[in-house]
Structures are given as structure tokens and as C-alpha cells.
Amino acid sequence: MERVIKQQSKMKTAKQLSFQTDKRKRQMVPYLFVLPNFVIFFTFIVVPAFVGLYYSFTDYDGLSEMNFVGIENYKEVFHSSEYWNIFANTFKYAFAVVPLIFICSLGIAILLIKEIKAKGFFRAIFYWPTMISAIIVGVAWKWIFGDSFGVLNYLIESLGFTPIKWLSDPVFANITVVVGTIWARIGFFMVIFMAGLQSIPTSYYEAAQMDGASKFKMFWSITLPLLKPTSFLVLILLLIESFKQYPLVLALTGGGPAKETTFLVQYIYEFGFKKGELGYASAMSVVLFVVIVIFTVIQFKWTKGGTID
Amino acid sequence: MKKMLRMLTMSLLAAVLLIGVVACSDSSKSSGTGKSDGKKVTLDFLWFTDGVEGDVMRDIIKDYQASNKNVEVKLIEVAYQDYTTKLKTMIAGGKPPALARVTDTGDFANQALDLAPYVGGVDKFTSQFLPSIKPYYVKKDKIIATPMDVTANGIIYNKTLFKKAGVDVPQSPDDVWTWDEFENAIKQVKEKGGAKYGLLVDFTPHRYSTLLYEFGGSIFTKDGSAPAINNKNGVVALDYFKKLHKDGIIPESVWLGGENPNNLFRSGTAAAHLAGNWMLSNYKDINNFEWGVTYLPKGEIRSSVPGGKYVMGFQKTGVEKETADFIKYLATKEVNAKFNQDSLFLSARKDNNELNYSFGKEMFKVFSNELENTPEVAATDWGNQVVISKVTTDIRDAVVEVLSGGESSKEAMDKVAEKLKAAIADSK
Helix, strand or coil, X not given: CHHHHHHHHHHHHHHHHHHHHHHHHHHHHHHHHXXXXXXHXXXXXXXXXXXXXXXXXXXXXXXXXXXXXXXXXXXXXXXXXXXXXXXXXXXXXXXXXXXXXXXXXXXXXXXXXXXXXXXXXXXXXXXXXXXXXXXXXXXXXXXXXXXXXXXXXXXXXXXXCCCCCCCCCHHHXXXXXXXXXXXXXXXXXXXXXXXXXXCCCHHHHHHXXXXXXXXXXXXXXXXXXXXXXXXXXXXXXXXXXXXXXXXXXXXXXXXXCCCCCCCHHHHHHHHHHXXXXXHHHHHHHHHHHHHHHHHHHHHHHHCHHHCCC | CHHHHHHHHHHHHHHHHHHHHHHHCCCCCCCCECCCCCCCEEEEEEECCCCCHHHHHHHHHHHHHHHCCCEEEEEEECXXXXXXXXXXXXXXXXXXXXXXXXXXXXXXXXXXXXXXXXXXXXXXXXXXXXXXHXXXXXXXXXXXXXXXXXXXXXXXXXXHHHHHHCCCCCCCHHHCCEHHHHHHHHHHHHHCCCCCEEEEECCCHHHHHHHHHHCCCCCECCCCCCECCCCHHHHHHHHHHHHXXXXXXXXXXXXXXXXXXXXXXXXXXXXXXXXXCCHHHHXXXXXXXXXXXXCCCECCCCCCCCEEEEEEEECCCCCHHHHHHHHHHHHCHHHHHHHHHHHCCEECEHHHCCCCCCCCHHHHHHHHHHHHCCCHHHHHHHHCHHHHHHHHHHHHHHHHHHHCCCCCHHHHHHHHHHHHHHHHHHHC
């Protein structure tokens, strides 16, 4: 009898152990699935970020031996009027692009979520530009807005008017860049908004309708508050994207005329790879990173992390 | 069963990751691979092409490989826009190519393979080439590259439009236009010939500097110890360049709008293009209008700007000996003649100054004449590669700033002079 009890208790312990091992294994699975992404993120984002931070304290030029220069590069960044001019260009661009894309993509999402004819076709039309490489978008818009070769100026001239200096006039060049960006990115954010809109229960609208609420009232009091988490995500993504704008502008205006459409990433790239001042370029990148973090934190606090009140 | 499935999934995932990592890695230690012990050696040759010279180089490589069975030269073509960045990245990553075609030799002087021990010494080697380009490829008694061709700036014009306007271009060096005469000619071609655009000038300080030298200016003082770009002549040259833009002689869309002057000229709507002789091979296939080459207008003096392209070998590739041997082959009279004749370039070798070009023989004579009438300072300025390569972007940006009305010529050139001073100090 005693032996049987002992055997049973042994079996119980073995079962418990096996269950615990299984549980541990089960707990491991999600980490294993995340591992590939983590390896890529760590190798291509985290490591280079720390290497960049290290470079920012050196005079590394990419070719010669590097020397530690302390905070000299940072001092230079803060004293460079050109850097802050470029920073202002980037800020103005973000200031124009973020609200415009936000409003346009939300508007289109609201329109395309309704039961209209050829809904799928319109959704595809608005989404397609997102799938095109930014460089191609820049080149395509250059063919439209080009001062000499542009389709638009050709039409303007054909109608007997004086062609517009779309790319060689600072104001028009900025407008061109903003228009190109909106066209290219609106589809992506439209899809995010559509997902957000679809998650709002229709019963809220039905109840509001029964109470006699106007469409604007419903939008203001139901749609907007319930879209807060989505709006927060869109704003953060848009802000980061606009501060990092580079390929589209490079292909469209090359940063000109006279650096009027040169934004921070292009400026950093030119210093790092064209002028060979990798140390200084890294310091500028670190400053840009800090600025983006500050803006994101402000936005986070302002929107209370996108939580619904 | 479930366990097995999970194991299988995990194994597959691990395999995919491993394959990815292996595929992304490069097993070779440098971009030139192999060992110098008679085994097959691969020489990576970074290259950019303006016209047809890529195809010509491929033929040359084929000939070389036929008699050097253990060597494979792999031509890697990169767009010129990204070329320097690509080369710098390769060197910075510790994987320089075995060879590269370069224009700004100063950028890579410290990483270049010294060819002197392989070619029989500096004097013997340099005596074969035009003396004016020596600063480009000889640094402190080291031969850092071999010259392949020399370039000159000149005027390529749309013959059809000039004919239509009834404007004759100068036919000999004795009757070259002054800039005022040239301006009037362009205005006539625009009015009577129907040219939409006047003179196209490439968006580079090298092409702009043609005007600088013609107005008696220079980038450095004669001994290269100080900047001279902001002296009176330098400022007058830039003022005049701005005036040409304001008067519509030069379209603003190139220097301010980033438009490609080659495309504009090819469209047949531009009167002339201030470009380099390498554009002859590029424009060779134009058949919707006639074009030709004429003499650059003169300012205080006549001037072009010499330049050229070089082939450089790199240190730490493990295939230095084979690299040097191939460069030696490229530098020979026969190979150099083939390269320049078939590519429609001007040779850097003294004994290849009269090549039997299949196209535009007369045009080459005009470019050669431009070089003969170029002051020495233009060669020394651009030959000061270690310094000049650090400030070319600044010069270009300063010119753009003036053209857009942001600064006066004096202010912009003073700023450039400061940068030049810093670059000179850095180089010492």
C-alpha cells in the first residue's frame, strides 16, 4: 500500500514537472516569435544608434582615424545658424504637412467608409501612391512641376500665360514639396483612420440620430473622441515621418532653391557622406532624435497618450 | 503531434533566420578577393559612365583577362550621383574595391595604393603624361592613381538654331567672342532661332569656375596658401554670372530648380551648353537637330578648366600586386589610346595627343585649343585636390545663394574664403 502511494506521488511529481516544463515552453514561444524582429531591430537600429552617439563625440570622417573631441560637435551644431535655418525649414514643412494630411486622410476615410458605389475602386486609387517608392514619387512630380519640362507649365504656356517657377522659386518649391507629400502619404493614413472608424460601434450613431443630433454633432461628439487613440498614432507617425523626410524632396527639388527645401535628414546626409564629416553629422542626428522625442512626449501628454476620456 | 509541429515551425524559423544572416553577410575580407599565389583573383572595379566608356572598358578588361587567366576584373557600375558616397562607404566599412575610377583624387589620397614601386618610380611614370595634371595623381612622392583622360570645358551649341537665327559662331581661335558678343548672339538665337533657353551651365563649381578664370580670378593664390576667390575679380565674375541669369541668358531652372542641363540640350530647345568634352560621346546619338562645338567666349583672358579621370587602386585589399599590374596595363600607350579613341575622350598621355577619332575630330581640336589657352592657375587650383574637394559643395551653395538673392557676391565669396582657409589649415 505504502509502495503504491509512493508510486502515485512520484507520478504526480513527474506530471507536475512535465506540466511546469510545458508551461515554461509555452511562455517561451511568444519570445521566440518576437526574436527575429528583435534581432533585426537590435542589429540595424539599436547598435547603429549607439555607434552614431559615439561618433558624435569624435571627428570621424569615414576614412581617417577618429579622435575624441568631447562636445565640440554639439557646440558647433548649436552655434550653426545654417543648422537652425534647416531646422526651421523642417519645422515649417511638418507644420504644413501634419495637419493637412491628418485632415485630408480623415476626410477621405469618412467618405470611403460609407456605402457608396465603387468604394473598393476609390479606396485603391487613394492607397496606390503609398505603394510607390518616394524617389519615384519625387521624379513623377518633377515631371509635372518642372520649370522647363513640366506638364503643368506646358499647359500654362499653351493657354498663353507665363510659366511659373515651380521649382526655382522658394515659395512655389515648398508648395510643390507639400503637395507631393500629401499625395504620396494620404492613402496610408486613410487606411489607419478607416480601421479606427470601423471600430466605433454603430449603435452610438443610431442612438444619437434618435436624439436628433446633427451630422456635425455626431462627428464632434462621437467620432472624434472615439478616434482619439487612432488620431494619436497618426499624429505621432506623421510627425516623425515629416521630420525624417528625405527621398521625395531629394528627387523633386534636390533641396533647392538655395536650400529652401533642404530638411534635416538631407542636411545630415550631405555632411556625413558628401563632406565626410561623420562626427558632426552624428551630433546633428542626436539633436534631431532628442527633438523628435521632445515633440512626441509633448504630444503624448497633450493627448493623454491617446486614451479616450 | 502538436509538439512536433511546434518544433518543426521553430526549426524552420531558425533556418530562415540563419539563411538570412548568411545571405546578408559577405564572406570575403575585401572587395578584391583571392590570393596572390597563382590562384584565381577577382578585382572589383568601381566605375561610373558618362557616355560609352563603360563598354570600352569592358572590352579592355576582356583583352586583359585573355592574357591573365588567373585574374577576373569585375566592373561594378554606380550612378555618378551616388558614386563618391558608395566608394567612401566601402572604404569606411573596411572593404574597399580593388580599383575605382575617380575624379576627386584628393578624397582618397590616404587610402590609395602607392603605385610607385610597381611602375618603376615617380619620374619615369609621370614623364609619360601631361605635366599640368601631375598634382592630381602624385602626392608626396607617391603615385596614387593613373591618369586615363583629360577633360576641358567648352561650348557645345545647337547648330540648327544658330543657323535659323543667322548667327555664325567663331571658326578659329583668333576670332573668339567676348562675353558681350556671346550674350548678343544668344539673344538673337532666342529671338530669331526660336531657342527657348540660352546657355546651359552644368550645376557644378567646376563649370562655374570657367567664368572665374576668364575674369582673371582664381580659387587660391598661385602658391595655394590662401584663398583668392573673394578678390575683386572673383566677385565681378559671380556678379556677371548672376546677371546672365537675371537677363535670361542662363535659365534659372538649372542652378535653382535642379533641372538636368543635358536633358534640356537634348530637347533641342537650348542654344548652347557650357559642358565638358565628355559630353561629345553622350550627345553623339542626337539626331533631331545638328550640334557642334565652338570656342568659349573670352573675358579678361581665355580659359577653360582642366580636369580628368583617374584609376586608383586601394590598400588593404589583399590583391595589391594584381591591382597594380592591371593599372600598369591601363596606363600603356596602346590601351590608353583605345580607351580614349573609342570613348571619344582626350588622352592624358603625351604620346596619344593625336588620336584617330571616328567622330567629331574637329570638335576635339577646339577642346584641345581651350586647354592650351588655360592659365596655369586653373590647373593648380583644381589639382589642389586635398583642399578643393572639401569645399566644392560650399562654393556651389554660395553661388546658388547669390543667384537666389540671399547674399551679395562679396558676402558669399567671403564666406567661401573662410571655409577655404579652414580647409587649407586642415591639410597641413
